[in-house]
Amino acid sequence: xxxxxxxxxxxDPAGGVMDLLGRQWTLALIGILGNRPSSRFNxxxxxxxxxxxKAISDRLKRLRRLGLVERIxxxxxxxxxxxxxxxxxNSLRNALVPLLAWADEVHASPPPDVPPRxxxxxxxxxxxxxxxxxxxxxxx
Numbered sequence: 001x002x003x004x005x006x007x008x009x010x011x012d013p014a015g016g017v018m019d020l021l022g023r024q025w026t027l028a029l030i031g032i033l034g035n036r037p038s039s040r041f042n043x044x045x046x047x048x049x050x051x052x053x054k055a056i057s058d059r060l061k062r063l064r065r066l067g068l069v070e071r072i073x074x075x076x077x078x079x080x081x082x083x084x085x086x087x088x089x090n091s092l093r094n095a096l097v098p099l100l101a102w103a104d105e106v107h108a109s110p111p112p113d114v115p116p117r118x119x120x121x122x123x124x125x126x127x128x129x130x131x132x133x134x135x136x137x138x139x140x
Contacts, residue, residue, distance in 0.1 A: 017092075020066070021096075023059065024051075024055065024059075025048060025051050025055060025056060025059045027096070028047075028048050028051070029044065029056070029059055029063065029069070030063075030068070030085070030092065030093050031093070032044055032047050032048070033069060033083055033084055033085045033089070034085050034089070034090060034093040036084075038072065038082040038083065038084040040080060040083075041053075041056075041057075041081060044056060044060075044083065067086055067088050067089075068086060068088055068089035069083055069084070069085060069086065070083070070084055070085075070086050071083055072084065
């Protein structure tokens with residue numbers, strides 16, 4: 001339970017959301033679809049480098065089942081399919097914006113006066129632990 005002022009929030013439902021957001025390509029898809037009125041499948045594939053079309057297709061299907069994305073068949077000329085966020089998907093996107101802004105801020109400026117922790121089993125160089133960081137590593 002997290003309390004903010006007089007309101008309490010149950011953490012349990014957040015677990016499902018965090019699981020969804022932690023899946024590969026989910027955040028990218030929400031970002032791409034939220035930045036345009038609608039997108040065709042190939043436009044989405046071209047916008048996400050490194051993702052295969054099967055992975056994108058599977059993730060879009062999952063997001064559709066959750067009611068976050070809708071698939072629209074446009075019957076003009078040759079049939080075409082477009083995807084866009086539903087109002088529920090836009091709501092999620094809007095909720096993510098402050099979190100992403102915070103992550104950018106934290107990544108740009110590590111906390112002051114916090115000594116780095118040695119991860120267990122970290123490689124050593126001449127008896128001194130060597131700390132390896134990855135992009136997005138917020139441990140300071």
